[in-house]
Amino acid sequence: SQQGEEDPQALSIQEGENATMNCSYKTSINNLQWYRQNSGRGLVHLILIRSNEREKHSGRLRVTLDTSKKSSSLLITASRAADTASYFCATESQGAQKLVFGQGTRLTINP
Amino acid sequence: DAGVIQSPRHEVTEMGQEVTLRCKPISGHNSLFWYRQTMMRGLELLIYFNNNVPIDDSGMPEDRFSAKMPNASFSTLKIQPSEPRDSAVYFCASSFAGRSTDTQYFGPGTRLTVL
Numbered sequence: 462s463q464q465g466e467e468d469p470q471a472l473s474i475q476e477g478e479n480a481t482m483n484c485s486y487k488t489s490i491n492n493l494q495w496y497r498q499n500s501g502r503g504l505v506h507l508i509l510i511r512s513n514e515r516e517k518h519s520g521r522l523r524v525t526l527d528t529s530k531k532s533s534s535l536l537i538t539a540s541r542a543a544d545t546a547s548y549f550c551a552t553e554s555q556g557a558q559k560l561v562f563g564q565g566t567r568l569t570i571n572p
Numbered sequence: 573d574a575g576v577i578q579s580p581r582h583e584v585t586e587m588g589q590e591v592t593l594r595c596k597p598i599s600g601h602n603s604l605f606w607y608r609q610t611m612m613r614g615l616e617l618l619i620y621f622n623n624n625v626p627i628d629d630s631g632m633p634e635d636r637f638s639a640k641m642p643n644a645s646f647s648t649l650k651i652q653p654s655e656p657r658d659s660a661v662y663f664c665a666s667s668f669a670g671r672s673t674d675t676q677y678f679g680p681g682t683r684l685t686v687l
Binding site for chain 2: 494496502503504505506509549551558559560561562563564565
């Protein structure tokens, strides 16, 4: 069963705009990770946020984590055509050394 | 650093045939994961190994699927006999797992088509 659920399932925006994707999960976690998958490729790790962290930045990426609401968001600022991809959140539940991936958000950046 | 290596990249076979997918994890990583990705079911964890030992195979669909990791640098996922519903992209990923799962590095995947 899926632990994380991304919202929206698909997002289409203009180049230069910001893109926000959300992830909700059900059980207590050790960490939450975001991955990107370009069409026909494997997943690439973007950022990891631990359960005791609330916000993390990496370049144009900003991730927040609200453990009380069991939710996370990924913000991509100043989007570029190259950001077109599917984005997945993955959670590691407490006591389990494995990740469970959501269904992903398909992001399209229009030039 | 070559990353995670998977072979073959594409496999087309007929129903009933045996299929073997191969994975070489990143050197130094001690955890290896096999995933299956389909449009309908998304990305599913099939099995993972820690220090070459299978830890959780609860995601393996049925007895037709088996996985081995004879050493730290090689793993196989075998399907025997294959069925059309096994058609999917199969990913191998590796990581260095300490107390918790850190970054997983994915291979390029094997696209399996069973006719």
